[in-house]
Amino acid sequence: MSAKIEDYGFIGNMLSCALVSRDGSIDWLCLPRFDSDACFAALLGTEENGRWQIAPEGEILKTHRRYRPGTTILETTFETAEGAVTIIDFMPLSGDAQLVDLIRIVRCDRGRVRMKMDLALRFGYGRRIPWVRKTDSGLQAVAGPDAVEFRAPVALEGEDMRTGASFEIGEGAELPFVLSWHPSHRPDGHIWDPGARLSETEAWWRDWSAQCTVGEDDAHPWPDAVARSLLTLKALTFRPTGGIVAAPTTSLPERIGGGRNWDYRYCWVRDASLTLLALLNSGYRSEAAEWRQWLLRATSGHPRQMQIMYGLSGEQRLTEIELPWLSGYEASAPVRLGNAAQDQLQIDVYGELMEALHVGRCFMLEPSEASWSFQRLLLEELDTRWRDPDEGIWEVRGEARHFTHSRVMAWVAFDRGIRAVEDYGLDGPVDRWRATREEIRDDILAHGWNEERGSFVQYYGGTGLDAALLLLPAVGFLPPDDHRIVATVEAIQRDLVEDGLVLRYRSEGASDGLEGREGTFLVCSFWLVDALVMIGRLDEAETLFEHLLSLRNDLGLLAEEYDPVAARQLGNFPQAFSHVGLVNSAHNILAARKSSSHHTG
Numbered sequence: 396m397s398a399k400i401e402d403y404g405f406i407g408n409m410l411s412c413a414l415v416s417r418d419g420s421i422d423w424l425c426l427p428r429f430d431s432d433a434c435f436a437a438l439l440g441t442e443e444n445g446r447w448q449i450a451p452e453g454e455i456l457k458t459h460r461r462y463r464p465g466t467t468i469l470e471t472t473f474e475t476a477e478g479a480v481t482i483i484d485f486m487p488l489s490g491d492a493q494l495v496d497l498i499r500i501v502r503c504d505r506g507r508v509r510m511k512m513d514l515a516l517r518f519g520y521g522r523r524i525p526w527v528r529k530t531d532s533g534l535q536a537v538a539g540p541d542a543v544e545f546r547a548p549v550a551l552e553g554e555d556m557r558t559g560a561s562f563e564i565g566e567g568a569e570l571p572f573v574l575s576w577h578p579s580h581r582p583d584g585h586i587w588d589p590g591a592r593l594s595e596t597e598a599w600w601r602d603w604s605a606q607c608t609v610g611e612d613d614a615h616p617w618p619d620a621v622a623r624s625l626l627t628l629k630a631l632t633f634r635p636t637g638g639i640v641a642a643p644t645t646s647l648p649e650r651i652g653g654g655r656n657w658d659y660r661y662c663w664v665r666d667a668s669l670t671l672l673a674l675l676n677s678g679y680r681s682e683a684a685e686w687r688q689w690l691l692r693a694t695s696g697h698p699r700q701m702q703i704m705y706g707l708s709g710e711q712r713l714t715e716i717e718l719p720w721l722s723g724y725e726a727s728a729p730v731r732l733g734n735a736a737q738d739q740l741q742i743d744v745y746g747e748l749m750e751a752l753h754v755g756r757c758f759m760l761e762p763s764e765a766s767w768s769f770q771r772l773l774l775e776e777l778d779t780r781w782r783d784p785d786e787g788i789w790e791v792r793g794e795a796r797h798f799t800h801s802r803v804m805a806w807v808a809f810d811r812g813i814r815a816v817e818d819y820g821l822d823g824p825v826d827r828w829r830a831t832r833e834e835i836r837d838d839i840l841a842h843g844w845n846e847e848r849g850s851f852v853q854y855y856g857g858t859g860l861d862a863a864l865l866l867l868p869a870v871g872f873l874p875p876d877d878h879r880i881v882a883t884v885e886a887i888q889r890d891l892v893e894d895g896l897v898l899r900y901r902s903e904g905a906s907d908g909l910e911g912r913e914g915t916f917l918v919c920s921f922w923l924v925d926a927l928v929m930i931g932r933l934d935e936a937e938t939l940f941e942h943l944l945s946l947r948n949d950l951g952l953l954a955e956e957y958d959p960v961a962a963r964q965l966g967n968f969p970q971a972f973s974h975v976g977l978v979n980s981a982h983n984i985l986a987a988r989k990s991s992s993h994h995t996g
């Protein structure tokens with residue numbers, strides 16, 4: 396049985412990552428990339444689907460974990476009657492994307508502790524047992540394209556297609572265990588020096604964290620929470636290409652036992668754009684330039700063929716299939732690989748993209764001619780499409796509709812294009828864009844606002860609400876004090892809030908094409924914080940923000956959703972969207988606090 400989602404820690408090297416449970420088991424690891432087949436998939440099945448545990452043999456009295464400050468290096472300390480042991484887990488940053496290491500250093504802090512190790516390597520998402528042979532330093536495992544060198548400083552025993560060990564460690568000693576992946580057609584080229592790799596890895600992440608501007612502001616009440624979210628976002632970036640994954644897992648369920656299980660190990664134009672804004676607002680500029688290049692490569696070709704999501708290197712085909720041999724996280728089946736949303740039309744993506752590139756201009760990122768030509772083409776394409784029904788920001792799998800939020804984001808796309816011409820002197824058919832912007836606005840006000848309900852609604856002709864409407868004031872569609880904005884925020888508070896947290900929409904009767912319900916969606920709850928800030932209800936916003944912070948796990952990590960009744964995290968983990976929400980809300984509250992003290996001071 397897998398641990399609770401929030402009981403996992405996340406370590407990564409910007410090629411891939413691993414999830415480590417509180418009991419010292421690595422239950423998820425895809426090699427060599429985030430979107431490769433998993434060789435440890437116990438997370439979505441059983442131990443037999445692959446895992447690697449190192450833990451005390453006797454009873455564990457207490458466990459505590461932390462990240463080394465400013466890094467993704469995880470330390471888990473186990474207290475036992477015999478003493479205390481810490482496992483230091485990390486993935487060194489590799490200059491060669493075809494060589495990936497996962498290192499676990501066992502350190503005895505006190506006493507003398509008996510330890511056990513259990514390694515079950517199962518390639519192909521938990522199904523393929525490798526051919527294993529002993530080597531001088533441990534063992535080598537090969538399965539088709541994959542080869543793993545496993546180096547251990549203790550005697551190993553093989554039984555039932557698993558490798559085990561039992562050993563003792565005394566105070567002050569350190570024992571390194573290294574799992575190194577390389578393609579089976581290449582010789583092993585790994586550097587064997589766990590201590591040096593730890594120092595290098597720590598120095599790299601610390602340098603990166605030192606660039607963050609959040610800690611420079613003494614008035615910032617949540618610098619650590621924001622810094623951890625930023626680190627998590629950075630670790631979700633695929634270093635060779637600059638693509639940013641929405642989350643590093645597949646099929647962690649949106650409801651325990653349910654079928655709303657999706658593969659998030661890809662780059663959504665939406666999620667990546669929003670991630671980028673959070674990084675830019677926190678002092679990180681070079682990420683924006685890299686991502687712009689990724690985007691230009693991924694989308695290059697005819698603008699009509701632009702997709703809403705791509706693979707890490709811009710791959711277009713992300714065909715969705717099910718993996719029936721995996722029983723699913725706590726029996727939440729099916730487990731899916733690939734994502735059928737790849738073919739959807741989601742008009743909001745144009746707006747999120749234009750907004751991210753606009754903010755890049757505001758931050759005076761070096762202008763790129765290719766990028767502006769691309770933006771002009773996007774608007775040309777959008778001009779022919781904005782009236783079409785789409786699947787919207789929530790990627791519904793029911794009927795396409797005229798989603799109000801999609802239309803608003805089409806308005807945003809033209810608005811940011813116009814501002815590029817007006818404020819930055821770029822060249823474009825601005826009169827035409829102005830006319831379209833006006834036409835879209837009139838259309839939204841005529842059909843997206845429901846006078847009887849006294850609120851904007853999810854889609855034209857409907858009466859239901861949508862948490863994405865909380866974004867209307869932030870994108871500048873109407874001023875925050877407009878009565879329609881205030882009324883919509885209040886309607887969402889009445890109808891979409893459950894136990895203080897926000898649902899995306901009411902799935903009962905929303906015909907999203909899916910069975911069952913889901914938890915409250917964390918980024919939507921952060922959007923409520925932002926909307927409350929904008930309509931001047933700062934105290935309420937801060938209370939909700941503090942509540943959201945309290946839902947993070949002990950390491951500061953958030954999944955996509957939260958079940959307030961069971962008090963546990965749900966959905967893929969850790970999720971970029973949720974951490975983006977946290978960073979932005981913290982910035983918004985701080986800015987509002989400063990401006991209110993400026994006005995009263």
Ligand SMILES: OC[C@H]1O[C@H](O[C@H]2O[C@H](CO)[C@@H](O)[C@H](O)[C@H]2O)[C@H](O)[C@@H](O)[C@@H]1O
Binds near residue numbers: 659663734788791792
């Ligand atoms: O609810 C159905 C859809 O759920 C997933 O989409 C969600 O995740 C995306 C990545 O973070 C996000 O961009 C989107 O707004 C969310 O609704 C899933 O990926 C879809 O396939 C599914 O239809």
